[in-house]
Amino acid sequence: MxxxxxxxxxxxxxxxxxxxxxxxxxxxxxxxxxxxxxxxxxxxxxxxxxxxxxxxxxxxxxxxxxxxxxxxxxxxxxxxxxxxxxxxxxxxxxxxxxxxxxxxxxxxxxxxxxxxxxxxxPARIRTLEELPAPPIVAELVRKKRGLILVTGPTGCGKSTTLASMIDLLDREKALRIITIEDPIEYVFKGRNCLISQREIGVHSRSFVSALRACLREDPDVILIGEMRDLETISLALTAAETGHLVLSTLHTNNVAETVDRVIDVFPAEQQNFIRHIFANVIVGIISQILVPRKEGGRAAAMEILVGTPAIKNLIRENKSYQIPSLVQTGTEFGMQTLDQSLIKLYQQGIITRETLFEYCNDEKFVRSVLSGGF
CATH class of the missing domain: 3.30.450.90 (Beta-Lactamase)
Structure with missing residues (x-):
């Protein structure tokens, strides 16, 4: 029986x-x-x-x-x-x-x-192109040091995007990669890279203790499943500042909000100092949502900030409110707003016109672009 x-x-x-x-x-x-x-x-x-x-x-x-x-x-x-x-x-x-x-x-x-x-x-990790992510995302991940944040609401594919980034590095480079997750999600093969995946509660007590330990484990790349508190964010900034490439996530809805969230975690008397550190280490921020594909399934629409000198200056000067306009006009650097991303997906035939207008933030801007106004 x-x-x-x-x-x-x-x-x-x-x-x-x-x-x-x-x-x-x-x-x-x-x-x-x-x-x-x-x-x-x-x-x-x-x-x-x-x-x-x-x-x-x-x-x-x-x-x-x-x-x-x-x-x-x-x-x-x-x-x-x-x-x-x-x-x-x-x-x-x-x-x-x-x-x-x-x-x-x-x-x-x-x-x-x-x-x-x-x-x-999914066992098979999608390539960045399959998400689809624009070429600038791969360029950001190929940087040797700094901080890359993938943000968005729960269920928007942040873990999938991070996995695609790690998989790209594993295919192209020979690096020491340490992931700190709660729990471990995607399992990486380690083709060319030496990859250690650590799970909170199983292999380490907390993100903070795992982060402190991994800095003594000769990492080139550190993936932090989520930056949940001040101490984790502080250690992530330190790791990026000391020559590591750090990848992590936050539950924020756009790139400007992400900048504010990182800074606002710290006490008021520390925030000016943190702005300078954050400005120095930020490589890029990708804020994404998932939208229905025309042929079934879902595609990632990505707002992308690139850590250009102009962006870094806005962060240092506490002018995050100016970031959206700089992102919108920064297409030559690979930057794009969410609406610009949705327009590209529509023009590429990946999403329908109805989906474009359902998920866009500024319908007037989208109509202007489609009519040739921008």
Whole structure:
């Protein structure tokens, strides 16, 4: 007879395989609801009855170890990565690596009981061109030192863009790369680079302790999954200032807001000093969203700031409010606003006119460009 735990592991594997077969980005398991997947940004219910509260708990607990259960019951939430199952016929190949599939998992409690959100991680890392990212992004990543930030709301593809950057370096250069993640998402092959991937809570206690340690591990490139607090941001700036290329993310919506967020984390008496450090190390900021492709799937629309002398001066002089206009007129340096990015995607036939106007910030500007006014 099948053991109870094996029964529930099998159930969750079936749900995840179903999600992968449909090219879903996410799977949601919550009590009193049927399992739900997100495909191209839209939620779709998996056929079947709602999950009972007891079954939902058993399903989720079946993939947790003792330490994870203790953490969940103490902190009431849990982040980890999960590798499961074998590839089956009909499953999309981009999700399969050596017959295994990975997901980033967040377990939480709500008024109905326990729930979990699974972010399915494609095994094949997309190239920057496939995102699609303009050529300037690859140029920024090829810099030897400094800070590159990828920003945007949750679920906008920040991790995918960072993975594409690391994959580019791994294909082109021989570097020592250290990633600090919570949890580990994409797994890198290490073709030409020596890559160490460290997971918070598994391989290190915190971003801060992992960052301090990795500075003594001869890194050329440091990827920080997210700059969450003052100390992490401070260490990231120090790492960039001392000759490393640092890649990280923030939950900000545009490049000017990103500059302000980094500075505003620090006490008022330190902010002028931090502005100068940030201006010295910033290589580029990419603020992105995902928009529906005309032929299905989603594409990244990217607002891009490049750390030119003019941009650095605005940061030093606390004039971030002037950054948007400089980005808009800085196309010769590879800079672009979100609206300019959307216009390019439309002109390249990647998105529809309806999508362009749905996601743009300044409809008047977009209409002017399309009519030849700019």
């Amino acid at each position: 099948e053991k109870k735990e094996e029964k529930y592991v099998k159930k969750i594997d079936e749900l995840l395989k179903y999600a992968a077969a449909y090219g879903a980005s996410d799977l949601h398991i919550t009590a009193n609801n049927p399992p739900i997947i997100r495909v191209n940004g839209e939620l779709k219910r998996i056929p079947g009855p709602p999950l009972k509260k007891e079954d939902t708990k058993e399903i989720i607990y079946s993939i947790l170890n003792k330490e994870q259960i203790e953490t969940l019951e103490k902190k009431r939430e849990l982040d980890f990565s999960y590798t499961w199952g074998e590839a089956t016929e009909g499953m999309r190949l981009e999700y399969v690596s050596k017959d295994r599939i990975r997901a980033r998992v967040n377990v939480f409690l709500d008024m109905n009981g326990i729930g979990a959100a699974f972010r399915i991680i």
